[in-house]
Each structure stands twice: as C-alpha cells, then as structure tokens.
Amino acid sequence: MTGGAAAPTPTPTEAADGRRPGWLASMPGRVRPALAWLGRLTRHQVRFVLVLIGSAWGVVRESMRPNAWRRTVRDEFRLCLSQVVGGGFLSTVITATLAGLMVVSQAVYWLGFAGMAQMTGSILVSVLVREISPVLVGIILLGRSGMLVLTEIGLLTLGGQIRALQAQGMDPFLLLVLPRTCAFMLGGFTLGILFATNALLMGFIITHASGVITTSVWTFFANVLGAMSSWDFVVIPLKFILVGFFVGLGACMTGLLADVDDTIATLMPRGFARGIMTVMVVNILFSLWG
Template sequence: MSMNSHAAIAPSLLARIGAPVRRRAAFLLLMASLGLGVLREAALGDAWRRPVRAEFRRVLREAAGGGFSTIAVTAALIGLGLVSQAIYWLGEAGQEGIVGTVLVTVLVRELAPVLVGFVLLGRSGMVAIVELGAMQAGGQLRALQGMGLDPFRLLVLPRVAAFAVTGFTLGIIFVLIALLTGFVAGSLLGVVQLSLFGFLDAVLRAMGARDFLLFPGKLVMIGALVGLTSTITGLSARRGDSTATLLPRGFLRGVLAVLLCSALLSLAV
C-alpha cells in the first residue's frame, strides 16, 4: 500500500472516530450550559412570570400526580422483596441491630434515587420529549420567539424545576412506603421485635450527616437531569426525527444521566 493510501485512510478513520465523540461532547456541554442557565434564571424573580409559573404548576401536577401510583406500587414491591427480607434474615442471624444501617446503605443511599429517576424518566420525561419534539418540528418555537417569548424560560426552566421538585417528593414517598410495607410484612412474619416508631427511629439513627445531604441532593439532581436530558432531546429534534427515534435517544440519555449522577455523588460525598 502506498504512502498516499495511508494518508487517505488516516483522516477518514479519525473522522469516523471523532464525529460521535464531538456529538457526545457537544451534548454534555449543552447540558452543562443549560443547567447553569436554569440555576441562574431560577434565582431571578423576574424569570417567574405568570406563564412560567403556570407551566411549572402544570408540569409539576402531571409529573408528581402521574408518577405517584407507579412509585407507590414499586415501593411496595421493594418493601416486600428487600426490606422485609432484610429484617427477616438479619433477625435469623441475630443481627437485628444493623437493620437500620443496611436499609440506609442499600435503600436510601442507592436504590431509591435511581428507581425514582427511572420512573420519572419513563412517566414524565418521555412525555416532555414528545411535546417539545412536536413543537420543534411544527415551528411553534419560532412562533414563540416571533411573539417575543423566551422558549428557555417558558419551556426549559419550568420543566427542569418541576422535575427536580418531583424527584425529591417522589423519593421521600418511595422510602416511606417501602419501609412501612417492609415493616408490616415483617410483623406478619413475626420477625419484627420493634414497634413501628422504634423501627423508623432505628433507620433515622443509622443515617449520618452525610446521608441527610446525599439523599435529598441525589433526588433533586437526578430529577433536574431527567428534565434537562428530556428537554434537550425534544428541542434538538432534527428534520426527519420521529417518536421512534427521539424516545430511544432520550431514554438512553436519561438512564445514563441517572446512573452517572448517582454513582458520582456516592463517590464524592
């Protein structure tokens, strides 16, 4: 093979490698810039005008209300399959004293934020992708700009803020239902030696200052990241995109964001 052939292959190979890297780097930079923009705009009083507040309340109502039943069922299953089994087997091993520590480590720190993020992504994030993708494809974003309205404040800011609040709310509900279901199941099995308040007190005592920062921080950040990935995916829809291409793309981005956020925060805090 001649030198000219080698010279022609090298740029082609670099282009095939560099194109996906550039796309992913551009998406991460866009997420970072929009995230900082949301923090900045959320702190400004004049950003929360009536249309923005109305959109925030609508998204919050649909995300929290729509996700409640799914979270309740999922938490009840986790309570039966994880919490009650932890109580039972630790009781059988004579280690009742570490039940709170185990539940805090597994349920509160790791499992609850991730499952809440997945439910929020599947229940509300996909809806946001479809809504914003249709607006982008239908030219409604250009119409909003033509009327002097800021699409970022009207569409991105309220959704990310509502998803962050929803993530925190559903996370607290998830943990409470999982613990209560596990306690009731353990009581029916006759392996719980504590009262309900004693059981909850043992869990709270097992939580340190780190957990009181990590747990709500994870819930809020995961909710915000689900909102960011969903809005970016919908607003960046290209000509020819459909729900068949947008939804898998947004779902993959959301799952990766949830898992990476949970892992990084667990390592950092």
C-alpha cells in the same frame, strides 16, 4: 552509453511506497470512515454534555430572578408539577411496595438469621434509601413524565413552533425549559421521600406479619433514622432533587435540540438513553463523594 538522461534515483520514501503491499496502501481509505463516524459520535455526545451543563446553570440563574416567573411560566410549572407528581404517584407506590417486599424483608430476615439484627438500620439506609431509591425514582420520572416532555417539546421543535415563538420575541428556554425542570426537581424530591417511606413501611409490615420483627413501627423507623448520619440527611434529599432536575432538563434539551432529520422515533430512544446515563452518573458521583 546513450545520450539520454539517466533515470532519477527514487527516494527512500518512494522506494518504500513501491514495495508496500496493496492491502496496506488501501488501509487509510478503509479506516477513515470509521474514524469519521467515531469523531462525529464523540463530538455529538460531548456537545450535549456541555449544553446540559450550560443549561443547568441557566436554569439556576433564571429561577432566582423574580421577573422570570411570569404568569405563563407559573402556569406551565403548575401543570407540569401536577403531571409529574400525580402521574408518577401510583407507579412510585407500586415500585416502592415491591422494593420493600424484596429488599427490606430479605435484609431484615437474613440479618436476624445471622445474628446481626443491630445492623438492620444501617444496611437499609446504605442500600435502599441512599442507593436504590434515587435510581428507581429517576427511572420512574424518566419513563412516566420525561418521555412525555421530550415528545411535547420535540414536536414543537420539528413543527416549527419554537422558531415562531422566537420570532414573536418569546424565549423558549424561559417558557418551556425553566418551569419543567423546576417541576421535575420538586417532583423528584416528593416522589423520592414517598418511595423511601413506603418501601420501609411495606418491608416492616411483611416482616412484622411473619414474626421476624416484634418491635413497633415507631421503633423500626427510629432505628432507621438513628442509623443515618447528619451527612445522610443532606445527601439523600439532594440526590432526589438533582436526579429530578437533570432528568427534566435532559428531556427538555433533547427535544429542543432536535435536528431537521430527527423524528419522534429517533428522539425517544436518544432521550431515554441520555436520561438513564444521567441518573446513573448523578448516583455514582454522590457515592464517590460520600
């Protein structure tokens, strides 16, 4: 025996750590950056969803206050509405024409071929008017007008003009977001009704010219309207309204929440992806609800 103190007995945890392989001991350091990136991405996306919900309530509340619609706000609303409807008119007509040629004519032809021509109205209402039209109108609004609004507000944010407006006592939400969101909402309804009507009309023209349909255009539209339930007369316009509402609101808030490290090259892909997801979510929620 020696006079020195005995070496301390290692605890089970220390003994286990001592037997742990090197790659296993370094695993937390390797996983931590990936988890941190995933957490930042999740917080960033959840933050925008919460901001979008709060901003939607703010637009609804402020739009009902007469004092919010001052002359400058009304001017912004008129300018944006003319750009949304006028700028998207031709794109809507062309897209609706192509949809009528592909969807309506094919549906009428194959239903007649299968001996189920009586289901033509219900199929067109379910597929074209209720499901396809809101998605395509939302994409047109997003690509034709939403990116323009995003660029405009994003440049104002990155250039410091938004902070200058706040320093002068003006509310950027009332001046920029409120009129543009309401303009997109009204424009979505207008372009949506135009899209559905033109697609059905072009489909009828093609099928009537080819001899698949022998009835008049009034009978064709009467069959389509007769296949719509009372719920469809509420849901379909509401889909167009909400798609336009959230496309415009998402574009405005994406530009308004731009960071100092952002550029237009980073804002536009982010705004487009958010807009597509918004259009799809609104359409899916109404499909599940209905």
